Amino acid sequence: xxxxxxxxxxxxxxxxxxxxxxxxxxxxxxxxxxxxxxxxxxxxxxxxxxxxxxxxxxxxxxxxxxxxxxxxxxxxxxxxxxxxxxxxxxxxxxxxxxxxxxxxxxxxxxxxxxxxxxxxxxxxxxxxxxxxxxxxxxxxxxxxxxxx
Numbered sequence: 001x002x003x004x005x006x007x008x009x010x011x012x013x014x015x016x017x018x019x020x021x022x023x024x025x026x027x028x029x030x031x032x033x034x035x036x037x038x039x040x041x042x043x044x045x046x047x048x049x050x051x052x053x054x055x056x057x058x059x060x061x062x063x064x065x066x067x068x069x070x071x072x073x074x075x076x077x078x079x080x081x082x083x084x085x086x087x088x089x090x091x092x093x094x095x096x097x098x099x100x101x102x103x104x105x106x107x108x109x110x111x112x113x114x115x116x117x118x119x120x121x122x123x124x125x126x127x128x129x130x131x132x133x134x135x136x137x138x139x140x141x142x143x144x145x146x147x148x
Contacts, residue, residue: 009041027063030045075131
């Protein structure tokens with residue numbers, strides 16, 4: 001599975017907002033602090049707002065805030081909000097002239113559907129609150145292999 005830039009930036013913005021003490025951030029601030037272009041993060045936050053994940057506050061001390069508690073926002077919901085409904089399964093067999101594979105009969109496609117379902121379930125289980133926990137508390141924490 002490849003995480004798109006859109007999905008990565010959406011998650012980055014939401015984690016940033018959730019970790020802030022006042023739980024609010026402007027588009028300009030999110031853009032500058034996370035090295036995301038202003039028009040791109042504006043588009044992402046608009047989609048997240050449209051899907052009920054963020055809400056916007058007008059005025060001098062305005063910005064974007066989470067619509068709900070981070071424990072009520074799933075990774076699945078975030079990914080869906082910015083465009084993808086599930087993991088993408090691509091099979092080239094049906095496009096090759098020497099192979100005749102019909103998706104409805106394909107045994108490997110049925111196996112990939114099981115994988116898709118399991119990944120969707122995992123994404124539904126992972127909440128934004130799991131991803132903003134302090135180090136050591138996050139069961140989904142990723143530690144990069146530095147080769148040392």
